[in-house]
Amino acid sequence: MKKLVRRFRTLPIRARLSMLVAAAVAFAVAAVSVTCWFIVQGKLYEQVNNDLRRGMRAPEQMINQALNTCSETQQSDNGGYRNNYIQVVKEDGTVCVLDASLGKVKVTQSDRDDIKNGQTDKLYFRNGTDEDGDPVRVMLQPLATTTVTGEAGPNVGLVVAVSLKSTQSTLNDLALILLLVSGIGVIGAGAAGLAVARAGLRPVDKLTEAVEHVARTEDLSVRIPVEDDSEDEIARLSRSFNSMTSSLANSRELQQQLIADAGHELRTPLTSLRTNIELLTRSEETGRPLPEADRKALLASVKAQMTELAALIGDLQELSRSEGQRGERVQVVSLEDTVESALRRARLRGPELTITASLEAWYTRAEPAALERAVVNILDNAVKFSPEGGVIDVRLTGGVLTVRDHGPGIPTEELPHVFDRFWRSPSARALPGSGLGLSIVARTVEQAGGQVTLAHADGGGTVATVRLPGAPTPPPEDPAPALQDLSQDLPQDLS
Numbered sequence: 001m002k003k004l005v006r007r008f009r010t011l012p013i014r015a016r017l018s019m020l021v022a023a024a025v026a027f028a029v030a031a032v033s034v035t036c037w038f039i040v041q042g043k044l045y046e047q048v049n050n051d052l053r054r055g056m057r058a059p060e061q062m063i064n065q066a067l068n069t070c071s072e073t074q075q076s077d078n079g080g081y082r083n084n085y086i087q088v089v090k091e092d093g094t095v096c097v098l099d100a101s102l103g104k105v106k107v108t109q110s111d112r113d114d115i116k117n118g119q120t121d122k123l124y125f126r127n128g129t130d131e132d133g134d135p136v137r138v139m140l141q142p143l144a145t146t147t148v149t150g151e152a153g154p155n156v157g158l159v160v161a162v163s164l165k166s167t168q169s170t171l172n173d174l175a176l177i178l179l180l181v182s183g184i185g186v187i188g189a190g191a192a193g194l195a196v197a198r199a200g201l202r203p204v205d206k207l208t209e210a211v212e213h214v215a216r217t218e219d220l221s222v223r224i225p226v227e228d229d230s231e232d233e234i235a236r237l238s239r240s241f242n243s244m245t246s247s248l249a250n251s252r253e254l255q256q257q258l259i260a261d262a263g264h265e266l267r268t269p270l271t272s273l274r275t276n277i278e279l280l281t282r283s284e285e286t287g288r289p290l291p292e293a294d295r296k297a298l299l300a301s302v303k304a305q306m307t308e309l310a311a312l313i314g315d316l317q318e319l320s321r322s323e324g325q326r327g328e329r330v331q332v333v334s335l336e337d338t339v340e341s342a343l344r345r346a347r348l349r350g351p352e353l354t355i356t357a358s359l360e361a362w363y364t365r366a367e368p369a370a371l372e373r374a375v376v377n378i379l380d381n382a383v384k385f386s387p388e389g390g391v392i393d394v395r396l397t398g399g400v401l402t403v404r405d406h407g408p409g410i411p412t413e414e415l416p417h418v419f420d421r422f423w424r425s426p427s428a429r430a431l432p433g434s435g436l437g438l439s440i441v442a443r444t445v446e447q448a449g450g451q452v453t454l455a456h457a458d459g460g461g462t463v464a465t466v467r468l469p470g471a472p473t474p475p476p477e478d479p480a481p482a483l484q485d486l487s488q489d490l491p492q493d494l495s
Contacts, residue, residue, distance in 0.1 A: 008121065013201060014194060014197040014198060017192040017193055017197035017200075017201075018197055020193070021188035021189055021190065021192065021193025021196070021197075022186055022189050022193055024189075025185060025186055025189030025190075025307050026182070026185075026186040029186065033179070033181070033182050034473055036174075036178065037171070037174060040170075040174055041171055044167050044170065044171065045137065045167070048137045048162060048164070048230075049137070049139065051162065052125075052139040052161075052162060053123070053369055063098070063143070063156075063158065065087055066088050066096040066098045066099075067085070067090075067096055069096070070096040076222060081277055083161060084160055084161065084163070085101050085102050085103055085104070085130060085136060085159070085160065085161035086158075086159070086160050086161075087104060087105060087158075087159050088157070088159070089111060089112070089156065090115075090154065090156050091112060091115055092112075093108055093112050093328050102130075103130045103131055104130060104131045105128055105129075105130050105136055105138055105159055105161045106129055106130065107127075110129065111124075111138075111140055111159070112398065113156065114140055114142060115142050115155050115156065118142050119142065120143055120155070121184075122141075123139055123140070123141050124139070124140040124141075124142075125139050125140075126138050126160065128412060130161070130163075134163060134165065135163070135165065135168055136161040136162060136164055137161060137162055137167075138159060138161045139159070139160045139161065140157050142155050142157050143155060143156050143158055146308065194474070200234075203224070203237075203238060204237075206224055206238075207237065207238060207241055210222045211241075220246075220248050220249035221249065222245060223242050223245070223246075224238040226239055226242070269305045272301070272305055273302060273305040273306065276302050276305070276332070279298060280295070280298055282420055283295075308389035329368070330365055330367050331365065331366045331367060331368065332363050332364070332471045332472065332473075333364055333367075333371055334361070335362040335364055335371075335396060335399070335401065336359045336361050338368065338372050338375055339359055339394065339396055339401065340359065341372055342372055342376045342380065343357055344413065345376055345379075346382075346383055350383035350386065350392075352388050353383060353386055353388075353390055353391070354390070354391045354392070355379075355391075355394060356394065357394040357395075358394070358395050358396070358397075359394075359395075360396055360397045360398070362396060362399050362468070362470065363451070363470060363471045363472070364399065364448060364469060364470060364471050365448065365449070366447070366468070367448075370444045370447075371448065373444070374440060374444040377437035378438075378441055378464045380437065382404075382405035382462075382464070383405075385405055385407035385462070386406060387407060390406050392404070392406075399469065399470055400465065400467050401467075402464065402466075403463070404457050404462070404463040405457075406457075406459075406460060406461040407458060407461050408460075408461075409457070409461055409462050418454050419439055419441070419452075419454075420439065445466055448468055449468070449469045450466060450468035450469060451467045452464070474488075
């Protein structure tokens with residue numbers, strides 16, 4: 001049985017569906033056929049029983065005569081019973097065949113028991129055989145001896161039977177017809193199941209071909225046509241596949257674009273770095289040292305370019321991190337504390353600027369390090385474009401962080417591109433930076449469920465707005481462990 005199950009599981013889905021449909025139809029047809037056969041059999045037997053009731057009209061004197069002569073074979077012809085078997089049976093099993101009976105019916109032990117213990121007003125029906133072994137339908141009516149002979153004695157039974165050849169022939173023909181119909185039905189069900197399986201699995205075939213094509217050619221532009229109003233499982237699977245290939249294609253395009261942009265951005269600092277190092281090396285090899293001022297300028301340029309490369313590589317690593325890696329470190333973060341930490345770093349980078357801050361408490365769900373980096377990037381952008389002695393206004397209220405500078409602002413036609421990777425305004429290309437800062441900001445804020453925008457500020461400059469959803473306030477930390485650790489560091493006499 002286990003081998004058959006394993007063999008069945010290895011068959012194609014079409015074959016399994018066809019076999020299952022055929023088996024289900026075969027079971028249903030078999031159940032209906034058997035039920036129909038038994039119902040017809042019961043109706044035919046009921047008709048035969050009614051015929052036996054109507055045909056049992058043997059007079060008492062004929063029964064008395066049969067008991068007196070008690071012959072086990074028919075004696076003469078009598079038109080009244082020429083189609084029936086009729087005989088009288090004693091309690092001891094002795095059979096007395098009436099005149100003109102078709103023959104003798106075999107008596108069973110149950111007949112003798114019914115005669116001995118049975119009620120005289122009750123009829124008993126059963127299937128039996130005659131002396132030649134032919135099937136007959138038997139009806140038995142127990143009779144009191146006093147009723148038949150007028151004398152007391154053991155009961156007797158009047159047995160009337162009719163041949164079942166025609167009835168059984170009808171049942172056999174019905175069984176053959178039902179068998180043929182069932183076979184045709186099962187074959188038709190198997191064919192219909194195969195056709196339905198082929199029609200139903202045609203979208204799966206298309207999906208399989210598409211997957212094999214993608215695996216063979218890596219062509220992610222393949223799409224499976226799906227009807228707009230279809231909502232079945234195959235349509236949902238096709239839509240999911242189309243969405244998956246579209247996402248993979250977008251991801252590949254972004255990856256290729258990132259590689260191309262990174263290569264372009266890396267080429268300039270690497271070329272400049274290589275040129276400066278070659279100048280320093282050549283001066284050492286030729287023994288013609290550079291002037292001290294030029295040498296210091298070259299070294300400062302090399303250092304700046306290495307710093308720019310390090311920042312660019314860090315930004316690329318930030319952009320290449322997967323969603324799963326970010327999701328593992330997401331937690332409830334105090335946006336107020338994050339902004340304060342970023343402000344401290346911004347004030348160090350722009351000591352000549354005045355940075356005002358008005359912060360309210362707000363909690364959100366984000367990755368702490370990524371969120372702080374995003375806020376630092378926004379503040380760095382404001383510091384970079386603020387004039388010397390300028391003012392930067394920072395506000396945090398109701399989950400909305402605004403950073404407004406008083407710099408030259410961003411041209412209207414450049415606003416749609418400020419969050420693109422490696423995009424830099426023509427006026428800012430001389431300034432340090434990789435062109436990834438605002439792209440990192442946009443990605444971090446979107447992953448936290450928020451929005452970030454850049455717009456012109458009233459009176460000049462640019463205002464950056466970050467909106468982040470709120471999160472439940474985390475429970476306060478228990479200071480007891482920290483106090484306990486502090487007490488362990490105290491001198492023994494003080495603790």
